[in-house]
Amino acid sequence: MMTNLFSSFDPTSSILSIPLNWLSTLLGILIIPLSYWLIPNRSLIIWKMMTTKLYQEFKTLLISNKNMGSSFFFISLFSMILFNNFLGLFPYIFTSSSHLTFTLSLALPLWISFMLYGWINNTQHMFAHLVPQGTPPILMPFMVCIETISNVIRPLTLAVRLAANMIAGHLLLTLLGNTGPMIMNSPILIQILILSQILLLMLELAVSIIQSYVFAVLTTLYSSEVN
Template sequence: MMANLFSSFDPTTNFSLSLNWLSTFIGILIIPSLYWLIPSRLTLIWMNIILILHKEFKILVGNINSKGSTLIFISLFSIILFNNFLGLFPYIFTSTSHMTLTLTLALPLWLSFMVYGWINNTIHMFAHLVPQGTPGILMPFMVCIESISNIIRPGTLAIRLSANMIAGHLLMTLLGNTGPSMSLILLNFLLIVQILLLVLESAVSIIQSYVFSVLSTLYSSEVN
């Protein structure tokens, strides 16, 4: 039983155990078949997308020590995109709408970049705290501002993804709940609006997974 509207995003609403989180791992069942089945058109399209992403991430990371470094960001894009799309289906829990998952993805990445950067490129990391051309009197303030903006990066990554996923789903839920009380003409109009929102959510799913992975790539390029 739902206590409020936001309970629809709670993985323990219908079960005493968090079985809805199993939707995150459904993609693992698809991966093995790609190694032995004859490539389909869908597989070829996906391989082309991966190659395009590899070229873009390689430019962002830089050519120095870039061998294999794009794989983690392509994998990150893939898992977020899969879970975003999966959440658009009825009765499937959207795991990316929870900070539990988004922060679990963002925080270890950011932390590993910071540890690597401060250990191997300490002078370079200190130089990032003061933008070029800053007057001497403003340097202490700029160091504080840059430090805060750096610390909140994993939080902004996580909140951006989860908030965008929740907003669209919540709007569709609110509009859907008004359906039974509508007349036939308004109901037809509501169906058109819901279909348009579904298309918009599909676009948001792609854009947010791309933004998350691109920003992670940019953060990694700053520590080299």
């Protein structure tokens, strides 16, 4: 029995005193051998069509020729986040993407690498980004402060956006699920509860796809800004 509403997000829960929760992040490795079959199945064909479409979109975002091949990295990032978001919708599976430990571990190293690359190789270009074009001279010091703050908080906004969206849907599902035993004597309310749970689960499926896509696209945009 849960002692707290947030117990379902507790990363310290264990199996036989062994903390194995974070291993759910690596379960996606099990589906990789399926892509080596000569004749793929229908689900793999759909997945390849989706990744091809993503590759074309990321390629347009990465305008510079220096970023040849970077789109494959961002497609892999999208795939990993999407898989972990989907896993969290199954019962008794730990949702790693709902924790800042996971999301910050993705966002912070990427942002630091972009900043180091930009300030070392394109210093003048990075200074030009601090003052938007057409800014009056009197407002330039304030714009530098605002742009610097907005740039520094980028990894935090990336991490919090993904974690908060995953936590919100899971909390709603948990709250609705906990009301089930209280209305067992009312068949109509049970039917309404089940229907609302199904609709909310469909919404969570859409949120899982959208948030992984947003994370990958924003990371791609941040990397294109430093070139």
